[in-house]
Amino acid sequence: MTQTTDTAPEGATMTGRSGTDATDEGSGGRRAAGRRHGPAAGRTRSWRDSPLRRITPWLFLAAPLALLITFTCVPVASMISYSFTDWDGVSPDRENVGFDNYVRIFTRPELFRVFFVSGYYLAASVVQIVVALYFAVILSFNLRFRNFFKGILFFPYLINGVAIGFVFLYFFQDGGTLDSVLSLLGVSTDHAWLGDPTSANVSLAGVSVWRFTGLNFVLFLGAIQSVPGELYEAAELDGAGKWKQFRHIIAPSIKPVISLSAILAISGSLSVFEIPYIMTGGATGTQTFVIQTIKLAFQFNKTGLASAAAVVLLLIILLITWIQRRLVPDDKVDLV
Amino acid sequence: MTSPDLTTATVKASRTPRRRLPVGSALTYLSLLVASAAVLIPLAVVFLTSLKTSEEVGDGSALSLPGNWLHFDNYVTAFNDGKMLMAFGNTAFILVFSIGGTVIIGSMTAYAVDRFDFRGKKLVMAGFLIATLVPGVTTQVATFQVINGFGLVDTRWAPILLYMGTDIVSVSIFLQFIRGIPVSLDEAARLDGANAFTIYRKIIFPLLKPAIATVVIIKGITTYNDFYLPFLYLHSEDLGTISTALFRFKGPFGAHWEAISAGAILVIVPTLVVFLLLQRWIYNGFARGATK
Numbered sequence: 001m002t003q004t005t006d007t008a009p010e011g012a013t014m015t016g017r018s019g020t021d022a023t024d025e026g027s028g029g030r031r032a033a034g035r036r037h038g039p040a041a042g043r044t045r046s047w048r049d050s051p052l053r054r055i056t057p058w059l060f061l062a063a064p065l066a067l068l069i070t071f072t073c074v075p076v077a078s079m080i081s082y083s084f085t086d087w088d089g090v091s092p093d094r095e096n097v098g099f100d101n102y103v104r105i106f107t108r109p110e111l112f113r114v115f116f117v118s119g120y121y122l123a124a125s126v127v128q129i130v131v132a133l134y135f136a137v138i139l140s141f142n143l144r145f146r147n148f149f150k151g152i153l154f155f156p157y158l159i160n161g162v163a164i165g166f167v168f169l170y171f172f173q174d175g176g177t178l179d180s181v182l183s184l185l186g187v188s189t190d191h192a193w194l195g196d197p198t199s200a201n202v203s204l205a206g207v208s209v210w211r212f213t214g215l216n217f218v219l220f221l222g223a224i225q226s227v228p229g230e231l232y233e234a235a236e237l238d239g240a241g242k243w244k245q246f247r248h249i250i251a252p253s254i255k256p257v258i259s260l261s262a263i264l265a266i267s268g269s270l271s272v273f274e275i276p277y278i279m280t281g282g283a284t285g286t287q288t289f290v291i292q293t294i295k296l297a298f299q300f301n302k303t304g305l306a307s308a309a310a311v312v313l314l315l316i317i318l319l320i321t322w323i324q325r326r327l328v329p330d331d332k333v334d335l336v
Numbered sequence: 337m338t339s340p341d342l343t344t345a346t347v348k349a350s351r352t353p354r355r356r357l358p359v360g361s362a363l364t365y366l367s368l369l370v371a372s373a374a375v376l377i378p379l380a381v382v383f384l385t386s387l388k389t390s391e392e393v394g395d396g397s398a399l400s401l402p403g404n405w406l407h408f409d410n411y412v413t414a415f416n417d418g419k420m421l422m423a424f425g426n427t428a429f430i431l432v433f434s435i436g437g438t439v440i441i442g443s444m445t446a447y448a449v450d451r452f453d454f455r456g457k458k459l460v461m462a463g464f465l466i467a468t469l470v471p472g473v474t475t476q477v478a479t480f481q482v483i484n485g486f487g488l489v490d491t492r493w494a495p496i497l498l499y500m501g502t503d504i505v506s507v508s509i510f511l512q513f514i515r516g517i518p519v520s521l522d523e524a525a526r527l528d529g530a531n532a533f534t535i536y537r538k539i540i541f542p543l544l545k546p547a548i549a550t551v552v553i554i555k556g557i558t559t560y561n562d563f564y565l566p567f568l569y570l571h572s573e574d575l576g577t578i579s580t581a582l583f584r585f586k587g588p589f590g591a592h593w594e595a596i597s598a599g600a601i602l603v604i605v606p607t608l609v610v611f612l613l614l615q616r617w618i619y620n621g622f623a624r625g626a627t628k
Contacts, residue, residue, distance in 0.1 A: 053452075054454060056448075056452060056532045057448040057449075057452035057454045057457075058448075058454070059532075059533075060444045060445070060447055060448035060532075060536070061444070061445060061448045061449075061460060063441055063444065064441050064442075064444065064445040064464075064507075065460070065463075067441070067497070067500060067501040068463060068464065068467055068501070070482060070501075071479060071482065071497065071498055071501040072467045072470060072475070072501065073463075073467075074478075074482055075475045075476075075478035075479040075481075075482055076470060076475055076478070078478045078481065078482075079474075079475055079477060079478035082477070082478060089481070131371075134367075135367075135368070135371065138364050138367070138368070139368075143361075143364070143365075143368075147615075149368050149371075149372065150619075151611070151615065152371075152372045152375050152376065153371060153372075153375065154619070155375065155608070155611060156375055157622070158557055158561075158607050158611055158618070159561070159604055159607060160560070160561045160563075160578065160579060160582070160603045160604065160607065161561060161563050161579070162563050162579045162580075162582045162583050162600075162603070163582060163600040163603045163604050166382070166582070166585070166596050166597070166599075166600045167378050167379060167382045167600060168378060170378075170381065170382055170385065170398070170593055170596075170597065171378045171381070173398075173593075175397070175398065176381075176398050177377065177378055177381040177398045177399070179398070180381075180397045180398040180399045181377065181399070183397075184399065210374070210375070210378075215622060218619055218622060218623055219623055222619075222623045267471065271471050271473045271474065273473055273564060274563055274564065278563070278583065290473050290474070293474065293477065294476075294477075294568075297476075297477045297480070298480075298568070303477060303481075306477045307477050307478060310474035310475060310477050310478075313471070313474045314470060314471065314474050314475070317469065317471055318469055321469050
């Protein structure tokens with residue numbers, strides 16, 4: 001709120017009276033900031049009803065709405081319409097093929113297989129949430145070098161995905177970082193980490209744990225630290241041990257954040273693209289849903305089929321989000 | 337519990353809100369060290385590799401140290417042959433416009449939604465909310481046709497427009513913040529004849545500074561790191577951003593890990609610097625961004 005008083009003089013340049021007015025309100029403004037429907041209503045009746053007032057919000061919303069419609073609504077609508085055609089993305093004519101594209105996605109095994117790859121990433125996100133939770137809990141205590149560890153754990157999340165891809169290509173390379181570290185620990189192996197589908201998918205999912213744990217960790221840590229410290233003391237006085245404190249104080253306070261992370265994890269594991277595309281290009285059974293869709297659309301010019309795939313993914317994600325909203329009524333989404 | 341224990345506990349608590357971890361912390365520190373090693377070793381090895389000659393990379397172990405710690409040839413190679421200067425230029429261009437656009441568009445949206453009652457407001461908000469649920473990766477199949485229709489494929493405006501597009505995260509950060517600005521400020525100005533646009537520009541926008549800083553940081557880092565949109569829309573080599581320029585290392589540099597490593601480090605260093613300088617903002621920003 002200091003900003004309010006700082007900048008109030010700027011308002012003051014308009015006229016003297018408003019200046020003092022603004023400053024007064026600014027210093028006592030915290031109270032007024034809460035809700036503001038009531039008091040002004042009478043005074044501004046005439047302004048409220050003027051036609052200018054009615055179009056003003058639309059003037060402010062013109063650019064955002066134009067972008068929203070052009071780059072979200074139109075694409076979604078046209079994607080749905082493409083999905084019922086055999087369009088190649090270039091030629092002027094296209095034929096209506098009904099639900100053929102959808103039938104193909106769910107019946108052709110090579111198209112359907114990508115859903116199983118998501119399983120690896122889903123498992124990885126469980127690991128990720130557990131690891132993040134563990135470190136968030138221990139770093140909520142007063143440890144030495146706490147900020148240092150916090151920084152290290154979070155930093156991977158900020159690194160460029162292509163750089164991460166290269167770092168881990170070298171990591172999993174034959175004689176690369178992983179092999180060297182293992183031989184240092186006395187394990188010698190010449191396993192080709194990215195050589196067979198299972199190992200490659202596990203490795204890639206491991207990279208995603210490395211990359212995204214930090215975000216979950218910071219979210220959890222923030223939630224834990226928002227619990228007032230007195231609660232822990234009271235619990236301690238009552239003789240509650242660390243585990244009981246976790247179970248009855250920490251766990252309930254971070255439930256909404258965990259539910260959010262779970263949703264992000266599910267939709268995230270369905271739409272994995274960067275890491276596998278950069279590292280393996282989707283080879284050796286690491287093709288994900290998005291890589292496949294992109295290849296269908298931009299390499300094989302099967303815009304119709306790719307659109308159908310994209311619609312399927314969109315529906316799955318909307319369904320998951322809907323389920324989450326039903327299970328955990330989220331009071332944080334208070335946009336309206 | 338004895339009384340001295342109690343008093344130290346309360347004294348400590350009044351000074352710092354957090355508690356101290358009791359005994360058994362050796363294991364805790366051990367787990368932290370293991371995690372730190374897991375994070376740092378892959379990065380450190382790539383850094384070491386970037387300082388080696390190609391013979392050293394070929395012969396020695398991945399963990400061996402470079403013979404000459406000041407061997408920067410790989411960086412020169414990566415910077416020149418990888419067209420990194422151009423890439424940083426393109427990325428900067430895209431960053432400036434997409435961040436500027438996001439800040440203006442996001443704050444205007446938040447202002448309109450919070451300060452006005454109008455018919456269709458719920459519809460507009462529902463529209464923005466649904467837009468967040470639509471994963472951008474999937475709709476690109478059709479978005480590409482829209483961008484193509486505007487003739488913007490292979491221009492830097494394609495990613496700029498898409499980044500600016502409905503960024504609900506920044507809208508909600510602005511919205512949260514704008515709610516805390518007293519409406520009496522608006523009203524006082526209005527009584528003096530200021531119109532809605534003047535109020536937005538002279539009162540609201542300047543007061544939004546902390547929110548703007550948050551949006552600039554989050555948007556800046558995500559845009560800097562984005563690979564997908566430049567990859568889809570910027571095909572010519574001259575329009576490479578740092579992500580796509582680095583991705584192109586895969587071909588010509590083949591197995592030249594020393595050059596690839598140098599390229600990766602060149603891309604990571606700016607992020608590291610920004611992170612070290614703006615830690616607090618970054619944690620808060622991303623935490624707030626993700627919970628929306």
